[in-house]
Amino acid sequence: MRTLSIAGTLLGLTLVVAACSGGGATTAPATAAPASQAPASEAPASEAPSSSQAPAAAAPSVNLATTSLGSVVVDGTSGKTLYIFTADSGGASACYDKCEAAWPPLLTDGSAPTLGTGLDAEDFATIDRTDGTKQVTFYGMPLYFFAADAAAGDVKGQGLNDKWFVVDAAGKQIK
Numbered sequence: 001m002r003t004l005s006i007a008g009t010l011l012g013l014t015l016v017v018a019a020c021s022g023g024g025a026t027t028a029p030a031t032a033a034p035a036s037q038a039p040a041s042e043a044p045a046s047e048a049p050s051s052s053q054a055p056a057a058a059a060p061s062v063n064l065a066t067t068s069l070g071s072v073v074v075d076g077t078s079g080k081t082l083y084i085f086t087a088d089s090g091g092a093s094a095c096y097d098k099c100e101a102a103w104p105p106l107l108t109d110g111s112a113p114t115l116g117t118g119l120d121a122e123d124f125a126t127i128d129r130t131d132g133t134k135q136v137t138f139y140g141m142p143l144y145f146f147a148a149d150a151a152a153g154d155v156k157g158q159g160l161n162d163k164w165f166v167v168d169a170a171g172k173q174i175k
Contacts, residue, residue, distance in 0.1 A: 060108050060136055062124070062143075063116030067153050069174050072166040073138060075106065075145065076116055079152025082106060084141040084173060086163045091127055093135060093142045103157070103164070105135040106143040118169045139171030 061076025073082045085103065087094045095103050113124055113136055126134040127142060135142045146157030146164070157164050158174070165173035 058109055059111030059113055060106055061114040061116070062106075062119060062136070062138075064118045064169055065153065067155050067166070069155050069158060069166055071118075071168060072155070072174065073119075073143070073169070074152070076114060080145055080149050081153070081155050081157070081166055082138075082143045083146055083157050083164050084138070084167055085144060086165065086173070088142050091137065091140050093127065093129055095142075095144065096130065102147050103144040104147060105129065105133075106145065108134050108136050110134050123171060138167060141167075141171070 062082070063074055063076040063079075064071050065074040065079055065081075067074075067081060074080060075082060083103070085093075085095050093105065095105070108126055110126060112121060115121060115124070123139055125137045125140070127137055129135050137143065144164075146154075146160075148154075148156045155166055158166055165175065167173055
C-alpha cells in the first residue's frame, strides 16, 4: 500500500514538473470558473482537474504557519502552503492552463483576505486574471497552492524548476 502511495506521488510530481516547465503564459486559463476562450495549442479547460482549484466563494484567509522550511505564508482555512512563481512579473500571473491545474491560484471574490498575526493588510492586493477571476497577491506576487500538497504543512512544491517558492512574513522567498 505504501509503495503504491509513493509511486503515485512520484508520478504526480513528474507530471507537474512536465506541465510547469513548458515556459510562457497562455491566454486562456483552465479554472473552475468558465473560460472565455480555449487556446488551440493547449488541452481544453474541461480536461483540467477542478478538484485542485481553490474556490472563489468569499474573502480568503491567510496565516503564517511553521513548516519544515520555517514560518511561511499559508491558506488560513486549510493550512496549505502558498507559493510564488518567479516567472510572474509586472503584477500579472504567468500560470495558466496546465500550469494552473498543478498550481491553483489563491482566488478571492475581490475582498481583502482575512489575515493572521504577523501579516499586514497593505502587503496584500488582488490582480485580475484573464478569465475575470481575482487572485490574491503578496508584495505584488500572485499566490498559488501546489496540487500535490495533500496536507497542511506540506511543502512539496518548494524550489520546483527553480521557479516556485514559499515565502515568509516579509514576502521573501525561502530557498
